[in-house]
Amino acid sequence: MAGERFPVSIDGRDFELSNLDKLMYPAAGFTKGEVIDYYTRIAPVMLPHLAGRAVTRIRYPNGVDGVHFFEKNKPGGTPSWVRLETLPVPGSTKSRETIDFVVVDDLPTLVWLANLAALELHTPQWRIGQDPDxxxxxxxxxxxxxxxxxxxxxxxxxxxxxxxxxxxxxxxxxxxxxxxxxxxxxxxxxxxxxxxxxxxxxxxxxxxxxxxxxxxxxxxxxxxxxxxxxxxxxxxxxxxxxxxxxxxxxxxxxxxxxxxxxxxxxxxxxxxxxxxxxxxxxxxxxxxxxxxxxxxxxxxxx
Missing domain, CATH: 3.30.70.3300 (Alpha-Beta Plaits)
Structure with a gap:
């Protein structure tokens, strides 16, 4: 049912999943539930490449055919257990000089972002506080x-x-x-x-x-x-x-x-x-x- 929410507990972190039947890739019939399933199953090899890096998300709340937006700052309602790092924004022309970046060090955070329809995850070439590796x-x-x-x-x-x-x-x-x-x-x-x-x-x-x-x-x-x-x-x-x-x-x-x-x-x-x-x-x-x-x-x- 539209809007239905499902409480989950992953590695001791409690949060809710929602709208699992929503089509994220309409032409392929690929749902948000399948997006979450993919990220859950790929996590063992993906998480090491995310760990310690500030992540930029591209979110598609209504699927790939709908409006999308880049998101660097923590989203509203971010759980207290999500790792955040306040970092300067290189090259920013805006008055805000720092951003609270999300860092995806664990499976609960990855699943939480997938539930927010963050289909794409992008990371810099450096870990926080270090030069490029x-x-x-x-x-x-x-x-x-x-x-x-x-x-x-x-x-x-x-x-x-x-x-x-x-x-x-x-x-x-x-x-x-x-x-x-x-x-x-x-x-x-x-x-x-x-x-x-x-x-x-x-x-x-x-x-x-x-x-x-x-x-x-x-x-x-x-x-x-x-x-x-x-x-x-x-x-x-x-x-x-x-x-x-x-x-x-x-x-x-x-x-x-x-x-x-x-x-x-x-x-x-x-x-x-x-x-x-x-x-x-x-x-x-x-x-x-x-x-x-x-x-x-x-x-x-x-």
Missing amino acids: LLVVDLDPGAPAGLRECSAVAVLMRDRLASDGVAAYPKTSGKKGMQLCCPISGTQDSEFVSRYAKRVAEELATMVPGSITAKMAKAVRPGKVFIDWSQNAAAKTTVTPYSLRAQEVPTASTPLTWDEVEAVATGAEEPRHYRASDVLERVEEHGDLLEDLLTPGPALPG
Whole structure:
């Protein structure tokens, strides 16, 4: 029934779930109850990537076809047991200089956010109080380029980073592109990391100017893959591994193997995005393909 509420207790935290039959992805018949089920089941591999990071939510109270909004500050009615961190807002032009961010360190908080129709969760490249421990490169294709072209650029980027001793781990964005995530030392600030990422992106764009651009201007991006090095700025966030995306169907940001990326890049396999059910099956088979991101990596060269 519409508006029906269900009390739950998860790991000793008591709260209510509501409107479990509401369609979040109408074209796929995917309900809020199924969103909550997905996040509950994916939690063992997703929570380590959320832990200690201030989370930005994109909420779709009436499903992916309805109005949505970004939310950084704690929502009204936040339970007392939810971890909050009051942090400055990098680059903010508003008078409010700090925000009470939610930190998702446990299953109750993840389920509580899912019940608020926070379909997408985005996190920064740093843990609270630390310098970035991740370098993230977003590969954004300009039509008619797509996921196949992104995969080819990902392989080039992987090999270039490897020459500096930096390991890259691929995942789909869950939308049209993909990201490479690299564990780094956490000893260099975001400006240093951004400069390094920009330098590498410009180097590859110079090598393959017909297929790659490191420029943000939309006019130069059709048919090319934009290597978005700016994801490493202090004010930026990236969709968290395993997060759902607000597409027609419930796709998720999905970790990949390099064999899969190379197969798509060479045309041996068709490019695809993965639905929630696919991602759960992949975790059963592979575990967390991004587990190595949880261990600090090398310092970047100057």
